[in-house]
Amino acid sequence: MGVVIPLEEPRREAGIQALSELVAADLERVNALILSRTGSDVQMIPEVANHLISSGGKRLRPLLTLAAAKLASYTGDGHVRLAASVEFMHTATLLHDDVVDESEMRRGKLAARMMWGNQASVLVGDFLLGQAFKMMVEVGSLACLDILSTAATVIAEGEVMQLAAAKNIATTEDEYLAVIRSKTAALFAAACEVGPALVQRPKPEQAACRSYGANLGIAFQLVDDALDYGGREAKLGKKVGDDLREGKITLPVIFAVRRGTPGEREFWRKTLEDGEIGDNTLEIAIDLLQRHGAIDETLARARHYGTIARDALALFPESEPKKAMLDVVDFVTSRAH
């Protein structure tokens, strides 16, 4: 059994492809920079870093940085370093997340911490965060440094919020949204804002790109949450049910708990708060989620935020980068990533 999530293959592929083609040359420079900046005389650093960085991530965040810079008619080359910084910040977060969540898999491979230990994951994450800041400093824009350093603290705050809320089935939708606004959406927002900030575009344009990124990020996380209860393992790169096993409260669960009977709530409490996971717990959970339309509702919420992201770009005239960025919204709200 499993939840069927409607996927429109060709549209989805197109969604990310237009963007990739638009900034193909820049993305190649970003990839080269990423490779050179994971270099260190300390052999373990490139090993650990590249295990994750070369493991088939979509580079969605740096792609957005490049696209938004193009949207803002930026003609310099600072956006390449900023895009690499954004990817390093993301990678550092993943390395630390895996330690915090005790995850065994990441992007369909063993998590770095399973191969080199928690210690290396913590420290190489710190190294990448340091390199991210070094690259930003090289670009020399205090506005961009402000945007990205603020994002770094907000992301960490979101992660701690999630930790504090973990295993609490009384979490509300609002509380959950506050968590993902911080831990996921803040980096998407910053990734999209630095391009226009680099060119000192008018404030409304910078705010529009920021709003696009933030709402796209929320939609992205909500689809991720839905996929965790119904995605195809190979594409998701982690196992279906990971959130359940880690006791994570995500929006589908919040819906099912709120709409459930007292007996169902007791099931969720035992499963998520006490960690009582049996052979058929995932099956029961998915059945309850379906019965209450929790996955569909989560995807509907994702589309809601996707719509806000689209509307945020309305003040820009039609252009290739704008079209590509709008396509990303479709990609995110209908993906199996």
Add this chain to the structure above:
Amino acid sequence: MGVVIPLEEPRREAGIQALSELVAADLERVNALILSRTGSDVQMIPEVANHLISSGGKRLRPLLTLAAAKLASYTGDGHVRLAASVEFMHTATLLHDDVVDESEMRRGKLAARMMWGNQASVLVGDFLLGQAFKMMVEVGSLACLDILSTAATVIAEGEVMQLAAAKNIATTEDEYLAVIRSKTAALFAAACEVGPALVQRPKPEQAACRSYGANLGIAFQLVDDALDYGGREAKLGKKVGDDLREGKITLPVIFAVRRGTPGEREFWRKTLEDGEIGDNTLEIAIDLLQRHGAIDETLARARHYGTIARDALALFPESEPKKAMLDVVDFVTSRAH
């Protein structure tokens, strides 16, 4: 039993006191800033951060930042934010170190990870690192941002180097020095360089302060290593023998291994590489260290680097800040911290 490390109480107290008095007003502002910048709506963040920050650290690194700014005749107030940044970088490192080393104690109190878990220590460390960068960005000096972001990557590199060299008794003095130059001395160097960099003092003056900080940092770490085999527990704030129990290769051990008989080397191998620790292992270790003069030799090396730190400041005319900074060298090479 135990190694007697000569401590000259009055001189030591004077060493740090002159510095503290010189920058007392600034230090108060740094402490207020530290307190306000650990604030967050996420309650766990100030709890974890203040547990460590308020636990009686000497604020040696921020004190050095304030002193070096005074030495460079800086009259603005950016140095206060930079000093707080330096302390946050240091605190973030300690939080992550405790996770990496699986330490139970820190500064005579339970380590944060023992009270809030490894997860919180990793994430609150990330938050403090983010706040450190935010404060640097507020100061707006790209030169200082460059110095401190470079230090952040070098520190992480040093930590990974140490991880890779852990439990290897064949580590050479040179290899060990490379580790502590990165993991400890880099932050001392940066802390001392940002003041003069803020005023754009001539390069030789910036280099002098950097060299002072780097060599002081090496001396500091070497004394720390010696104290771990003979310091007084209450003052050290961690247990004598922690390095031994964690399998850490430090300079005293490197001397004892090199100068030891094959039988002694076998003892060190079993103890540090295999982690075979019995009731009298620490006693045996301290006896071997004494027999080969390993503690004295380590302290002599510390004084050697202390001398380089002193000489680095020679190009500055006599002044109160210079005198205070020279006193710190005495404090560090003769302390029981």
